[in-house]
Amino acid sequence: MEMNLTADQQALVKQLETFTAKHIAPLDHQIDQTGEFSQAAYELLIQQKVPRLGIAKPYGAGLSAQTRTVVLSTIARGSASLAVMLEGLWKAADQIDHYGTPAQKKRYLSAANDHLMGFAITEPSGGSLRGVKSMAVKTDTGWTLNGEKAFVTNGGQATAYVVLARDDRGEFVTFIVNTTMPGVSVTAKQTTLGLRGTSVAGLHFKDVQLTAADMLGRPGQGLAIARRNQAIARIFMGAISAGVMEHALDCVKMYAAKREVVDGTLNTIPAVQTKVAKMTIQKRAGELLALDAASQVDQHVDFEAAATMAKLYGGQQGFDVTNQAIQIVGGLAYTHEFPLEQLLRDMRAMDLAEGSTEWIMQDLGALELGVADHQNAVDNRPVPMAKRVETSDLHRIVKELHLTEDVPVNVGNVRTAKRIIALGRGALEPTVVLQAQQLAKWIGAAIAVTRPLTTLEQFSVEQQIGLGGATVTPEVILTIGISGADQFVIGMVGAKHIIAVNQDETAPIFKVAQHAYVGTSGDFLAGMLSALN
Numbered sequence: 001m002e003m004n005l006t007a008d009q010q011a012l013v014k015q016l017e018t019f020t021a022k023h024i025a026p027l028d029h030q031i032d033q034t035g036e037f038s039q040a041a042y043e044l045l046i047q048q049k050v051p052r053l054g055i056a057k058p059y060g061a062g063l064s065a066q067t068r069t070v071v072l073s074t075i076a077r078g079s080a081s082l083a084v085m086l087e088g089l090w091k092a093a094d095q096i097d098h099y100g101t102p103a104q105k106k107r108y109l110s111a112a113n114d115h116l117m118g119f120a121i122t123e124p125s126g127g128s129l130r131g132v133k134s135m136a137v138k139t140d141t142g143w144t145l146n147g148e149k150a151f152v153t154n155g156g157q158a159t160a161y162v163v164l165a166r167d168d169r170g171e172f173v174t175f176i177v178n179t180t181m182p183g184v185s186v187t188a189k190q191t192t193l194g195l196r197g198t199s200v201a202g203l204h205f206k207d208v209q210l211t212a213a214d215m216l217g218r219p220g221q222g223l224a225i226a227r228r229n230q231a232i233a234r235i236f237m238g239a240i241s242a243g244v245m246e247h248a249l250d251c252v253k254m255y256a257a258k259r260e261v262v263d264g265t266l267n268t269i270p271a272v273q274t275k276v277a278k279m280t281i282q283k284r285a286g287e288l289l290a291l292d293a294a295s296q297v298d299q300h301v302d303f304e305a306a307a308t309m310a311k312l313y314g315g316q317q318g319f320d321v322t323n324q325a326i327q328i329v330g331g332l333a334y335t336h337e338f339p340l341e342q343l344l345r346d347m348r349a350m351d352l353a354e355g356s357t358e359w360i361m362q363d364l365g366a367l368e369l370g371v372a373d374h375q376n377a378v379d380n381r382p383v384p385m386a387k388r389v390e391t392s393d394l395h396r397i398v399k400e401l402h403l404t405e406d407v408p409v410n411v412g413n414v415r416t417a418k419r420i421i422a423l424g425r426g427a428l429e430p431t432v433v434l435q436a437q438q439l440a441k442w443i444g445a446a447i448a449v450t451r452p453l454t455t456l457e458q459f460s461v462e463q464q465i466g467l468g469g470a471t472v473t474p475e476v477i478l479t480i481g482i483s484g485a486d487q488f489v490i491g492m493v494g495a496k497h498i499i500a501v502n503q504d505e506t507a508p509i510f511k512v513a514q515h516a517y518v519g520t521s522g523d524f525l526a527g528m529l530s531a532l533n
Contacts, residue, residue, distance in 0.1 A: 426481020
């Protein structure tokens, strides 16, 4: 990742390249053969102060996400196993820095310079958030945690884990669980195909007593923490994949320069040159995707889609690059004497870690199409509402918001309108659309839609709000049939007053609404028109 880096980043890369080539790379083959976590290799990282590079100030170096990505890619050129071990530490540390209390940061981030941490989501029943069954039941003094976790990176070696569970109300919660707590035990240490130097194991929690000091974030914030953790991890995995691709290319270049063939060396063969050209493009594209996603983290914008692309591309193309490297080198690469067979096994994990390709490809596609539905990962309890209203209350809402007064002559477009009626998939019926248009005419509102409705003849992309659409700041917005996933809500947070209408009382839109109407779009619109009459 030498290109497009600052002078400081280039200096750090050069220092780490020298260290990795001299101390880490020579150990990588031995680590793979033993299949064990190497305390000696980890001690070398600590001596070089590598772990602190991913820890926030004042406890660590406080590097940007982009620089952390560069560091992981550089370490991965010498050992993917050690890079993934750091990824497990740094993603947990990132969540503690982002959501933790000052006391939690002081306790765990300072220790992270020489003690590993991990983030535990996956359970024996599956890796998705819907598979989380670990329970934290409220007690007089805090919570009692029971459950199982599987495939935890740094499992068995970490001294603390961020653990995702559900409380007795069904909400997602996260706790920082110290391994010294009674009832915490390590189970099912895994022997893996690749990344054999990364410790992967399960965790068992039996009546673990936790207090408010152990909770990370707020009650019910566990899902947001888990999703940020996953997105950060996907960026790091993309960077590690790029580092492995770089390693594979280094192997090919070294071998091709020395391998004698009929008319010279292997690197003079056109077919080999063509393959290496494609591999170089794949490697560079993987680097850029990881760097782009990391820069979005640093810019404090929504980076989930970019992180997913970095992970998807890195995992798929990285496997192809290492496979093509084996094809170029030939039979020698199929032996334990040459690094490429190990790199192929290491890369295979990248298609599975932090979500399988099939699962997150579908998730990314739904996100891009504006139909992503994350509610199935959320508890089924009603979300908090500022004020729940019934049909009989609508006449009062009309008066409170002065909807019959100061009706604008020129409504304008959705970007400038003072009043907006926003329609989602729950408002697709023709009669509902007609009612919404009538209401908009009476109160002087612009009609906005989410992306799925832009395919209908009567709407255009200029009316789209939410992901890929306009950001709006009206005085009043009525959202009808919109669930309110994060990527939609972020485009309307500037609205002064939100009235949300949805049949599902667990719809996330109700969290940001001043008035919540739980019922059908048709009933609400009929009630509003009646109230205006």
